[in-house]
Amino acid sequence: MDDQTRMLAGLAGLGGLSQGDVGDPDSLRKQLGQPQQDIGDILQQIMAITDESLDEAQARKHALNCHRMKPALFSVLCEIKEKTVLSIRGIQDEDPPDPQIMRLDNMLLAEGVSGPEKGGGSAAAAAAAAAAGGSPGADGGIEHSDYRAKLAQIRQIYHSELEKYEQACSEFTNHVMNLLREQSRTRPISPKEIERMVAIIHRKFSSIQMQLKQSTCEAVMILRSRFLDARRKRRNFNKQATEVLNEYFYSHLSNPYPSEEAKEELAKKCAITVSQVSNWFGNKRIRYKKNIGKFQEEANLYAVKTAVDAASVSAQASQANSPATPTSGSSGSYSLSHAGDAAAAAYLGLHPSNLNGAGEAVLNIASSLQPQVDTLHRATHLTAGYEELTTSSLYVPRRLDPSNSWQDNTQPCSVTSPPGPPGSVHSDTSN
DNA sequence: TGAGATGATTCGCT
DNA sequence: AGCGAATCATCTCA
Numbered sequence: 082m083d084d085q086t087r088m089l090a091g092l093a094g095l096g097g098l099s100q101g102d103v104g105d106p107d108s109l110r111k112q113l114g115q116p117q118q119d120i121g122d123i124l125q126q127i128m129a130i131t132d133e134s135l136d137e138a139q140a141r142k143h144a145l146n147c148h149r150m151k152p153a154l155f156s157v158l159c160e161i162k163e164k165t166v167l168s169i170r171g172i173q174d175e176d177p178p179d180p181q182i183m184r185l186d187n188m189l190l191a192e193g194v195s196g197p198e199k200g201g202g203s204a205a206a207a208a209a210a211a212a213a214g215g216s217p218g219a220d221g222g223i224e225h226s227d228y229r230a231k232l233a234q235i236r237q238i239y240h241s242e243l244e245k246y247e248q249a250c251s252e253f254t255n256h257v258m259n260l261l262r263e264q265s266r267t268r269p270i271s272p273k274e275i276e277r278m279v280a281i282i283h284r285k286f287s288s289i290q291m292q293l294k295q296s297t298c299e300a301v302m303i304l305r306s307r308f309l310d311a312r313r314k315r316r317n318f319n320k321q322a323t324e325v326l327n328e329y330f331y332s333h334l335s336n337p338y339p340s341e342e343a344k345e346e347l348a349k350k351c352a353i354t355v356s357q358v359s360n361w362f363g364n365k366r367i368r369y370k371k372n373i374g375k376f377q378e379e380a381n382l383y384a385v386k387t388a389v390d391a392a393s394v395s396a397q398a399s400q401a402n403s404p405a406t407p408t409s410g411s412s413g414s415y416s417l418s419h420a421g422d423a424a425a426a427a428y429l430g431l432h433p434s435n436l437n438g439a440g441e442a443v444l445n446i447a448s449s450l451q452p453q454v455d456t457l458h459r460a461t462h463l464t465a466g467y468e469e470l471t472t473s474s475l476y477v478p479r480r481l482d483p484s485n486s487w488q489d490n491t492q493p494c495s496v497t498s499p500p501g502p503p504g505s506v507h508s509d510t511s512n
Numbered sequence: 513t514g515a516g517a518t519g520a521t522t523c524g525c526t
Numbered sequence: 527a528g529c530g531a532a533t534c535a536t537c538t539c540a
Contacts, residue, residue, distance in 0.1 A: 315519050315520065323518095338528095360519060360520060363530075368517095514540095516538085517537080521534070
């Protein structure tokens with residue numbers, strides 16, 4: 082074996098070159114103009130070198146590095162590798178971006194998982210609500226905030242994992258680059274080859290990233306479907322909540338349109354969302370108007386209930402020696418109009434012409450309450466609070482006109498100010 | 513199991 | 527944006 086062949090084998094062995102690195106040894110030999118040599122021979126040479134002790138190997142390595150033919154061979158090898166790398170790069174660079182990754186990226190961006198922080202993906206949550214057909218003016222209810230919280234959690238996990246992958250990728254790339262730089266002393270490694278290696282590493286890591294993105298998308302999809310399912314599900318409000326809502330409705334029968342503040346208060350009392358309160362009143366108004374007769378009994382019962390409350394308020398006010406100021410302590414709150422309106426509704430609803438299944442018991446209760454109700458009425462009219470009551474943002478008087486629609490009514494509402502003597506008054510519930 | 517009750521959604525209007 | 531009206535979907539109860 083001549084020096085050049087031995088050196089070639091030595092370089093390949095020491096540098097860890099594979100066929101993939103430098104191409105086919107036969108073609109290499111042809112390019113170097115070397116005679117055909119048995120591959121077994123080369124392998125034997127390699128084995129002989131690896132069998133040597135470290136000192137011997139170092140000495141041999143040194144000898145090879147100092148060989149007069151080394152620079153020439155090195156440059157030839159570099160040239161061959163350059164061509165190989167370029168041809169591979171040429172193919173790879175033309176690869177279009179993976180459409181699946183693009184799809185995943187777009188989706189994560191749309192869902193608010195990737196991209197800039199948008200309040201924990203509130204935009205996506207709103208979009209989800211819209212996609213689910215959320216009622217106009219959805220107020221960010223329980224489900225909405227739940228969705229946002231869960232999405233934020235997914236976002237956090239996604240970013241933390243992504244950061245880990247990027248860090249690992251960067252560390253590994255640096256490690257490989259250092260290794261290659263180190264090896265470039267003993268074997269031909271061009272900068273382009275290093276670039277290629279880096280690209281390979283990045284591709285490997287991006288495939289891991291794709292899996293992460295895919296998993297994240299799946300998680301978001303599952304979350305969204307659960308969120309939508311939850312919206313579809315319906316639970317009846319508990320008895321107490323229904324009572325509170327009905328009390329308000331029947332005590333404001335002349336104007337069952339709670340203001341935003343009143344809705345919020347009701348929502349808080351009933352442990353439901355403002356949207357649900359709006360829905361409830363919307364449904365109630367429609368259903369009440371459609372079948373007033375059916376709701377008469379319910380109206381009577383709630384009227385009595387609220388009248389009792391109102392009377393007790395009145396009694397307390399009397400006891401406090403301030404009968405002319407029944408609004409004290411509740412100014413601005415819906416209970417202000419609640420008291421007066423309820424008292425009026427009580428005796429309006431209990432007029433014998435309006436009585437049905439409620440029975441005489443209700444009438445008796447009403448009769449016993451009548452003096453207190455009348456007192457309350459007078460008080461309501463006498464107090465300066467009356468102005469506030471009827472013009473308050475919480476109370477925009479309307480009435481249910483003959484065409485079955487509540488109309489704006491700037492005059493004091495008929496319920497709080499009955500036009501006729503008791504017993505011959507008009508009643509909202511009689512429509 | 514079916515009818516009625518009820519909360520939610522959708523659509524058009526103002 | 528808020529509302530009425532119609533409708534859907536689910537729950538409740540006999």
